């Protein structure tokens with residue numbers, strides 16, 4: 001069963017939590033207990049295919065789904081068509097005890113596919129279980145990658161509509177084209193005049209807008225979310241921490257029980273939170289290294305215990321991490337405070353009104369046990385791409401480059417020599433203008449970004465991701481715009497309410 005991080009909801013089943021997306025009065029659903037695995041249980045899964053490990057992990061959390069339902073969802077999500085490579089999340093060695101976990105072999109070239117191919121399938125099953133369920137309207141706020149991954153996951157799924165909001169100047173040309181060329185008769189894409197936080201706050205307000213929800217209900221609809229506030233989005237991400245660890249044991253001479261560090265380029269704190277759940281389930285993870293860009297709210301939070309979003313929002317070359325309000329942090333805080341819902345509710349209330357909150361000493365010490373954090377600026381990010389390609393012959397995207405830089409700083413300052421895995425969250429071609437700039441020191445206009453795909457391929461010998469080939473020839477299907485504070489109006493007009 002699932003509870004609210006703010007202690008303001010009755011227990012709900014997995015399917016109810018997934019169908020609802022978030023707690024109606026604010027707050028996120030979290031499991032009431034975390035399954036604990038023994039070394040023997042985990043060891044027995046080493047060498048199993050990704051799909052088997054996924055079924056095994058999901059089985060612990062989705063009590064009201066049958067084994068067959070889970071297997072069907074997993075098979076659809078991680079099919080050959082979606083993930084043509086034999087290895088769904090390959091590990092690549094780039095140094096002594098240093099590995100890149102490539103999470104971008106899905107259809108849209110970002111790690112969001114790892115979850116978003118599964119979330120819609122879980123959601124459709126959840127709706128089937130609930131007799132009173134209505135047509136589901138998925139609302140998505142995206143800093144670029146979630147939007148396309150969610151559109152691909154939900155398009156043409158019966159009983160659903162999906163509306164994606166993206167910040168008009170906050171995404172790369174490739175990301176924008178990926179979204180606005182999506183077909184499917186249930187997809188809607190809206191360019192918002194604002195930044196990602198405007199999109200995310202707007203969507204959260206819609207979820208809390210009782211009047212609109214009533215209107216929606218009368219129209220035969222209900223809202224849900226494909227952002228990582230939805231448990232059905234977060235859960236699939238736990239799986240690759242297990243499979244990557246298992247691969248290290250199978251192929252790289254790690255003994256089961258040796259601690260491995262994970263470095264996670266972080267925005268909404270979803271991906272790193274999944275690693276934290278894996279650690280709490282018993283996986284031998286050492287440090288979780290939280291890597292941010294210049295929007296370093298989290299770096300400051302882990303350094304001082306003060307979360308302060310009152311600062312300038314910086315549009316960086318790692319746009320999927322340009323976030324000042326990390327939604328999933330409250331799930332982590334719920335965990336480290338020992339499930340203190342009222343305390344979390346208090347902090348979130350203060351955050352909402354003042355833009356900051358401070359955790360107590362005990363909580364701060366708990367945070368420090370698990371997480372270290374750091375950030376890289378835009379110049380360092382580009383230098384890292386160039387250096388890594390020159391020295392290790394591995395082409396990084398900007399987000400993964402932030403992670404590698406933060407890791408190198410951490411290793412120097414801490415002397416921690418443990419085996420380390422860096423989550424690679426996007427294929428380099430998704431952010432090709434920055435990658436090209438890093439390699440050649442030439443800058444490019446946004447309009448000319450698509451020409452760079454072939455140029456970088458010729459320059460590096462690294463093949464363009466299949467999801468990005470021919471993007472410029474696809475028809476633009478979506479041309480809607482809205483103001484940063486008018487998301488609700490936009491939803492009403494799309495649904496005819």
Ligand SMILES: *Cc1c(COP(=O)(O)O)cnc(C)c1O
Pocket residue numbers: 110111112145146228265266267268269270271272320321399425426
């Ligand atoms: C979404 C995204 C991130 C941030 O992940 P969170 O789960 O929000 O912390 C990092 N890199 C890329 C490429 C992304 O698309």
